């Protein structure tokens with residue numbers, strides 16, 4: 130059979146849903162930094178969204194044991210009962226919340242737990258309130274659930290916290306859910322008990338659900354304490370979804386174990402959804418997560434003590450840099466300085482006009498990788514992660530300081 134001239138390739142028609150997903154701005158700058166490192170350029174990485182510590186030795190040992198024992202097959206989609214029991218116990222001990230094991234689902238990471246919460250509650254036309262700055266995946270996940278993210282701006286002067294008045298004013302007939310993330314990625318802000326109680330009051334006369342993402346719950350500094358809105362405002366417990374996991378607390382980002390706790394019927398629906406998408410989280414990682422939860426908090430206390438030294442150092446350096454302003458973070462491992470006063474200035478031929486141009490210029494001219502705030506709905510800021518060694522932090526901040534001095 131004769132072959133005609135080759136036709137030009139036609140683009141694969143993606144689904145509208147897939148085409149609408151935005152590429153992650155977090156990953157774009159980090160990918161550029163990785164390319165530079167491949168060319169042996171010495172880049173200081175302030176982009177990491179994960180602890181730079183190793184998973185505790187005893188936890189790793191339990192995973193190896195699980196492999197040797199042949200614990201390598203499917204488990205229930207919901208996760209093994211001992212793990213769900215341990216999560217349930219942890220919620221009782223730490224948060225004072227009673228979620229039985231049938232109200233708990235082990236998931237492949239906290240990210241998937243958030244996704245499931247939106248998937249089992251949202252209908253087309255529903256609105257989900259998302260205080261900004263927000264973790265970059267919420268709006269995309271809300272759109273994937275065919276709902277509409279409604280971004281609520283917060284003020285830097287208020288520590289980037291949502292006020293009860295702003296919340297009450299935002300609740301309307303289509304409001305399905307409020308997303309809370311404390312401690313926050315990217316700002317490091319932490320809601321106090323009183324602040325959560327006031328937000329709870331603002332929701333009292335409504336049916337609004339709450340997604341409380343508490344993945345950074347144990348990475349908390351100074352006098353700040355972690356509270357769960359479902360415990361502070363108990364009337365909300367039956368409509369709160371609580372997200373947590375071992376990723377940040379036990380330096381286990383690669384193991385992919387998180388959890389979703391919530392109303393029994395909703396958790397059952399989330400499990401059915403997982404039945405047809407992911408099945409169970411990795412069996413071996415479940416054993417490791419169980420060991421982490423039963424092993425006590427000593428490893429996290431040591432990690433937090435180290436983070437705290439870096440936080441204080443980095444915060445004091447950044448606060449003294451002309452052109453930058455930074456709210457003191459109380460949790461997670463990020464600083465979120467305002468760089469807006471540098472906009473309108475130049476470095477060489479490059480004009481700084483937004484968080485992406487600032488981050489790009491900082492990478493190219495000073496070899497420091499940060500994440501543009503636009504990824505979190507805050508274009509006057511950049512996110513600096515101090516989940517890297519003290520030496521790298523000092524080097525990176527020296528470079529940032531020199532970069533600022535070179536702006537014209």
Ligand SMILES: Cc1ncc(COP(=O)(O)O)c(C=O)c1O
Nearest residue numbers: 238239240264314344374376387
């Ligand atoms: C606020 C927030 N929620 C959830 C997650 C997801 O964590 P995991 O790695 O367990 O999926 C992250 C990870 O960066 C996060 O920052």
